[in-house]
Amino acid sequence: xxxxxxxxxxxxxxxxxxxxxxxxxxxxxxxxxxxxxxxxxxxxxxxxxxxxxxxxxxxxxxxxxxxxxxxxxxxxxxxxxxxxxxxxxxxxxxxxxxxxxxxxxxxxxxxxxxxxxxxxxxxxxxxxxxxxxxxxxxxxxxxxxxxxxxxxxxxxxxxxxxxxxxxxxxxxxxxxxxxxxxxxxxxxxxxxxxxxxxxxxxxxxxxxx
Amino acid sequence: xxxxxxxxxxxxxxxxxxxxxxxxxxxxxxxxxxxxxxxxxxxxxxxxxxxxxxxxxxxxxxxxxxxxxxxxxxxxxxxxxxxxxxxxxxxxxxxxxxxxxxxxxxxxxxxxxxxxxxxxxxxxxxxxxxxxxxxxxxxxxxxxxxxxxxxxxxxxxxxxxxxxxxxxxxxxxxxxxxxxxxxxxxxxxxxxxxxxxxxxxxxxxxxxx
Numbered sequence: 435x436x437x438x439x440x441x442x443x444x445x446x447x448x449x450x451x452x453x454x455x456x457x458x459x460x461x462x463x464x465x466x467x468x469x470x471x472x473x474x475x476x477x478x479x480x481x482x483x484x485x486x487x488x489x490x491x492x493x494x495x496x497x498x499x500x501x502x503x504x505x506x507x508x509x510x511x512x513x514x515x516x517x518x519x520x521x522x523x524x525x526x527x528x529x530x531x532x533x534x535x536x537x538x539x540x541x542x543x544x545x546x547x548x549x550x551x552x553x554x555x556x557x558x559x560x561x562x563x564x565x566x567x568x569x570x571x572x573x574x575x576x577x578x579x580x581x582x583x584x585x586x587x588x589x590x591x592x593x594x595x596x597x598x599x600x601x602x603x604x605x606x607x608x609x610x611x612x613x614x615x616x617x618x619x620x621x622x623x624x625x626x627x628x629x630x631x632x633x634x635x636x637x638x639x640x641x642x643x
Numbered sequence: 644x645x646x647x648x649x650x651x652x653x654x655x656x657x658x659x660x661x662x663x664x665x666x667x668x669x670x671x672x673x674x675x676x677x678x679x680x681x682x683x684x685x686x687x688x689x690x691x692x693x694x695x696x697x698x699x700x701x702x703x704x705x706x707x708x709x710x711x712x713x714x715x716x717x718x719x720x721x722x723x724x725x726x727x728x729x730x731x732x733x734x735x736x737x738x739x740x741x742x743x744x745x746x747x748x749x750x751x752x753x754x755x756x757x758x759x760x761x762x763x764x765x766x767x768x769x770x771x772x773x774x775x776x777x778x779x780x781x782x783x784x785x786x787x788x789x790x791x792x793x794x795x796x797x798x799x800x801x802x803x804x805x806x807x808x809x810x811x812x813x814x815x816x817x818x819x820x821x822x823x824x825x826x827x828x829x830x831x832x833x834x835x836x837x838x839x840x841x842x843x844x845x846x847x848x849x850x851x852x
Contacts, residue, residue, distance in 0.1 A: 579827075586824045589810045590803060597802025606794055615795045618788075622831035627840045631831070 451487050451497075453477040458498040459541055466544035470494065492548045499545050502538040503560070509534055510564045520572035521621060525635040527568045527591070528617045531561065535595045536602065536609065558592075565591050572624060579626040587624065594619055660696050660706075662686040667707040668750055675753035679703065701757045708754050711747040712769070718743055719773045729781030730830060734844040736777045736800070737826045740770065744804045745811065745818065767801075774800050778833070787833040796833065803828055 457477035461468045470491045474484040488494045513526040569587040572578030578587075598612045607615065617635055625631045666686035670677045679700045683693040697703045722735040778796040781787035787796075807821045816824065826844055834840045 579831075582824055582827050583816070585815055586810075589806050589815060590828055593802045593806025593809075594799060597798050597806075600802075601795075601798045606798060607792070615791055618791050618836075619799055619828075619832045621836075622788075622834055622840070623828045625831055625834070625840050627827075627830075627842045630839055631834050631836045633836050 447487065450477070450479050450483055453479060454484055454487065454494065455498050455501045458494050459502060459538070462495070462498065462544040463537070463540040466540050466547070468544075495541070495545050495548060498541055502534075502541055506534045506538070506561055510561065513564075515564055515568050516571070520568070520575055520577040521624075521632055521634045523568050524572065524620060524624065525617055527565055528595075528620060529613055531565065531591060531595050532598070532613045532616060534561065536599045536612070539596065539599045540603075562588055562592070569624070578624040581627075590623060591616075591620060656696070659686070659688050659692055662688060663693055663696065663703065664707050664710045667703050668711060668747070671704070671707065671753040672746070672749040675749050675756070677753075704750075704754050704757060707750060711743075711750055715743045715747070715770055719770060722773075724773055724777050725780070729777070729784055729786040730833075730841055730843045732777050733781065733829055733833065734826055736774060737804075737829055738822055740774070740800060740804050741807070741822045741825060743770065745808045745821070748805065748808045749812075771797055771801070781833060788835040790836075799832060800825075800829060 454473065454477045458473050461473050461476045465472075470484060471481055473494060474481045477484070484494070488497065509530045513530045515523050515527055515530075517523065565588045566584055569578060569584045573580040573584060594616055598607065598616050601607045602609045602612055614635075621634050622631050663682065663686045667682050670682050670685045674681075679693060680690055682703060683690045686693070693703070697706065718739045722739045724732050724736055724739075726732065774797045775793055778787060778793045782789040782793060803825055807816065807825050810816045811818045811821055823844075830843050831840050
């Protein structure tokens with residue numbers, strides 16, 4: 435085999451892997467139980483081609499999770515969470531957490547069924563650390579209440595964001611309304627008792643019936 | 644068979660059913676995947692006796708869920724949620740929700756694996772309706788913010804309570820600290836922007852490091 439056809443083959447393989455991972459993220463977001471066949475079909479490749487790159491369904495999902503994590507890291511970096519007013523940083527944290535959770539939440543549900551718990555803890559570790567830094571900075575500055583632990587605030591953001599994502603999937607709330615609801619909740623939750631709940635970002639929209 | 648020995652047998656059967664359901668609630672709280680054998684052993688009855696009352700594991704769990712629901716109804720009634728100051732009613736709602744969720748949460752996890760979704764929605768329906776009434780009353784009275792929907796506040800309480808229960812199981816927070824953290828969060832979340840976060844119940848304890 436000539437060097438150039440080898441290169442062409444490698445580029446082809448790379449394109450297939452990209453297509454498979456993108457398809458896995460899309461398909462698993464709709465159905466966490468989706469089969470390898472469904473993922474291959476969505477990617478426009480045959481099952482044999484897919485198995486040429488990934489030994490089994492778990493390997494596809496693990497690679498898709500890695501891909502999703504890289505996107506998460508990029509979103510967190512872009513949010514510059516260590517800068518500016520703590521409430522405004524909280525608003526950017528909520529936006530980043532929401533888009534990452536809502537886009538990749540179903541992928542993690544799929545992953546929870548097959549990947550070791552430790553690997554998934556790792557998947558949450560970086561976003562959790564970023565959230566913890568935002569809350570700790572707000573508490574140190576006196577802007578956020580410090581009579582509840584930073585760890586609870588991290589748990590809270592996680593629970594509320596996942597709860598909102600589930601509610602959107604079940605039709606209880608609109609996806610475009612979710613970040614505002616999460617932010618309103620988190621701003622109220624971090625405001626020290628006896629102090630006014632501030633108006634942050636666009637959180638106070640028109641009255642909802 | 645004489646009438647009195649029939650009565651004795653019935654009383655015996657009734658005691659066995661009680662023991663099996665109480666055992667199921669305890670055992671499944673520790674391990675949602677617990678087998679029928681483990682439940683029978685904890686109840687102090689044989690597998691054959693258990694199968695004499697319940698055709699399969701799903702039937703045991705369904706009956707245990709019914710039992711848990713009756714306890715939930717009693718807790719909600721006792722909380723007199725339609726009376727008094729909305730924030731104090733919220734505090735009682737949080738206490739009732741917490742004890743029910745933390746006591747029965749693992750049972751619902753077990754149930755989620757085997758019962759139809761509709762039956763489980765029913766399991767949540769009454770507590771959710773009680774929560775909705777508390778939030779709607781607070782919003783009507785002007786005490787709670789009304790720029791976010793009542794439905795979101797119900798979702799929020801559900802998410803936060805389950806998140807706290809998970810965190811307790813994982814060792815992130817202490818069980819006795821959980822109701823205070825949930826209440827602090829919910830009070831902040833319902834306080835209208837521009838108004839002071841009130842001090843409710845014992846929510847502001849000593850500073851947590």
